[in-house]
Amino acid sequence: MANNTWAQGIEHSWVARPARTDGGRPVPVRRRFVLSDWLPSAIAARGGRVTRESERALADLRAVQDARSAGR
Incomplete structure (x- = not known):
């Protein structure tokens, strides 16, 4: 950032706790x-x-699964 300040929430690579909770x-x-x-x-x-x-x-998904298992 231009003014060398750090704003909370800009860096998303670290999360110490889940961002979303349900109660x-x-x-x-x-x-x-x-x-x-x-x-x-x-x-x-x-x-x-x-x-x-x-x-x-289903045919497309099976083809993808077969390709992945064959290492393609």
Whole structure:
């Protein structure tokens, strides 16, 4: 900064405590994406409709997973 002063909150690389809380408790961490959430049977079990778009998305996600497991 031009005037050599430090403003709190500018540096985001250090956080000693969770920035967001819910009634004093830390907000739960979002769970990792699970491929099985996209399976047509899982979508139908949640009451959703399996569409052509969700079938395509599942195929794309499987392709990415295969590529990652192959080291690409």
